[in-house]
Amino acid sequence: MAIAFVILFMVPVPYYIVQPGSALEVRPMVQMEDTSNVEKGTFYMTTVSMREGNVIGYLLAHVDSWMDLVPKEDVLGQGEDPEHYQYMQEEVMRQSQQNAVLAAFRQAGRPAEERLLGVEVFRVLSGMPAAEALKEGDIIQQVDDHKIGQAEDLLTYLSEKKPGEQVQLLFNRNGDKEETTLTLASLAASGGEDRPGIGIEPVTLRKVETDPKVSIQADKIGGPSAGLMFSLEILNQLGDRDLTNGLQVAGTGTISPDGDVGQIGGIQHKILAAEREHADIFFVPADVEPQDSNEKKAKATAKELGSDMAIVPVHTLNEAVQYLDQQRGAQKTS
Incomplete structure (x- = not known):
C-alpha cells in the first residue's frame, strides 16, 4: 500500500x-x-x-x-x-x-529617481526573427531612429508595423554596442497574439535611486x-x-x-x-x-x-x- x-x-x-x-x-x-x-x-x-x-x-x-x-x-x-x-x-x-x-x-x-536603461532580452523565442541575432541579456536601446527606454516603448513602436517589414536594432551586449536588422513576423507563430514582433520576452532595465x-x-x-x-x-x-x-x-x-x-x-x-x-x-x-x-x-x-x-x-x-x-x-x- x-x-x-x-x-x-x-x-x-x-x-x-x-x-x-x-x-x-x-x-x-x-x-x-x-x-x-x-x-x-x-x-x-x-x-x-x-x-x-x-x-x-x-x-x-x-x-x-x-x-x-x-x-x-x-x-x-x-x-x-x-x-x-x-x-x-x-x-x-x-x-x-x-x-x-x-x-x-x-x-x-x-x-526618487528612475533611470530607464533600455529593454533587456529576457528570453529569445525559437523560430522567431530575434533567434537569428539576439541573445538573452542583450539590452535593446534603439529601434530604427527611436530611442527605447522601456518595454512599452518597444511594443508600441512595433505594433505600428506589419509582418514582413524590417527594423534596425541598436543593442548592447556585454558592454559592446552592436547593430542588426530583423524582419518582423507575427507572434502567433510562437503561440502569442497575432501582431508583429521580433520574438523576445522584453524586460525594462532600470535603476531606481532614493x-x-x-x-x-x-x-x-x-x-x-x-x-x-x-x-x-x-x-x-x-x-x-x-x-x-x-x-x-x-x-x-x-x-x-x-x-x-x-x-x-x-x-x-x-x-x-x-x-x-x-x-x-x-x-x-x-x-x-x-x-x-x-x-x-x-x-x-x-x-x-x-x-x-x-x-x-x-x-x-x-x-x-x-x-x-x-x-x-x-x-x-x-
Whole structure:
C-alpha cells in the first residue's frame, strides 16, 4: 500500500495545483536606512501556493474546493519550462518592488529617481526573427531612429508595423554596442497574439535611486501582486506615524510607479491565507473593467468563510492610505 502511494505521489499529471499560500509579514523584507518608525500592527503580503501536480494531488483537487487544477500550458505557455517560469516570476517581482519604491516615495513627496536603461532580452523565442541575432541579456536601446527606454516603448513602436517589414536594432551586449536588422513576423507563430514582433520576452532595465536607500528581500517569492503591500510598508517606514494603527493589515495588488493598484490572480486563496492569520483588514484591487473580478471574489470568499475581516477595495495607494488614516480617527473617537 505504501509503495502504491509513493508511486501515485511521483507520477506527474499535466496540471499545476493551486491552493492557499501564506500571509507573510512585510516589515522584515524591507530594509531602509535611518528609519525609526515603530510599527504596532503588521502589514502582510499574501501568497498563492502553486506546484506541479501529481496523481494524489489531482485526486484530492476533486474533493477539496480550495485546490484548483490549472493546465500546465495555461501557466507556462508554449515552449517554456518550469525553471524559466520561476525565473521570470522572480524578475516580475523585482520590477514590482521597484514600482513599489517609486510609488511610496512619490506618495510621501520624497526624492526618487528612475533611470530607464533600455529593454533587456529576457528570453529569445525559437523560430522567431530575434533567434537569428539576439541573445538573452542583450539590452535593446534603439529601434530604427527611436530611442527605447522601456518595454512599452518597444511594443508600441512595433505594433505600428506589419509582418514582413524590417527594423534596425541598436543593442548592447556585454558592454559592446552592436547593430542588426530583423524582419518582423507575427507572434502567433510562437503561440502569442497575432501582431508583429521580433520574438523576445522584453524586460525594462532600470535603476531606481532614493534617499534614504531601500532594499527588499523576498527570497524566491515571485509575481507582481505584493506591490501594494510593499508600498504601504515603505511608506510607513518613511513617515512619522504608524499607518497600521496596531491592526493586522493584509492585502494584495500590483502597483504602478504612480500608485495605481491592479488586478491579480488567486484572490480567493489569498483571502483564506489572510483569514488564517486573523487579519483585520484586507486591501483588494477594486474592480474597474468588466472583466475584473478581484473585488467581487474577495467579498464572496470572505462571506463564505464567515470572516469579520474588512474587505477594502482600492484603486490607488492613496486610497489605501486614506482608509488607514480614517481608522486612526475612528479609534480616537471611539
